[in-house]
Amino acid sequence: MNEPHKWEFRPPPGGDVGEELVICRDKEMCRLGVMCPAAHSARELEEWKKRKQEQIRKQIQKGTYSDRILKEIFSESSSLPPMSTSLPGVKVVCDMKENLKFVTRNSSAVWCYHLSSHLFLKGISLLHVENLTSC
Known part of the structure; x- marks a missing residue:
C-alpha cells in the first residue's frame, strides 16, 4: 500500500x-x-x-455517492434498511410533473424537491442526482 x-x-x-x-x-x-x-x-x-x-x-x-450507497445497500452484509419510496412522517413534494415531453434535443428541466419531517433524518439520499443545484 x-x-x-x-x-x-x-x-x-x-x-x-x-x-x-x-x-x-x-x-x-x-x-x-x-x-x-x-x-x-x-x-x-x-x-x-x-x-x-x-x-x-x-x-x-x-465512485459517485449514489454508487457507494447502492453498493452498501445491496451488499449481503448490509445492516441498512431497504430502499423505500416513502417514509412514515416524511413528506416529499416535487414542484414538477412526472411526465415531461421535450420538443427539442438538448432540452433540460429543473425539479425542486422539498422534504419535511418532524423526525430527525439521517442518511437520506436521492439516487442518481450528482449534479444537483439548490432551488
Whole structure:
C-alpha cells in the first residue's frame, strides 16, 4: 500500500474541485496569511495542483455517492434498511410533473424537491442526482 505523501505546503483551499488555483497578488505582504485562498509561491501553486489531481483521482476510484450507497445497500452484509419510496412522517413534494415531453434535443428541466419531517433524518439520499443545484 502507498505511504501517505508528505506535503511541503498548507492544503489548497476547499471548494469545487475544478476551481482555478492562483498565486496571491500580495504574496510578499499578504494579510490573510495561511487563510489566504491563493498560493504564496509558484512551488506552493504546483503542489496544490498535484494535490487537487490526487483528490480527483481518489474521487473517481471511490465512485459517485449514489454508487457507494447502492453498493452498501445491496451488499449481503448490509445492516441498512431497504430502499423505500416513502417514509412514515416524511413528506416529499416535487414542484414538477412526472411526465415531461421535450420538443427539442438538448432540452433540460429543473425539479425542486422539498422534504419535511418532524423526525430527525439521517442518511437520506436521492439516487442518481450528482449534479444537483439548490432551488
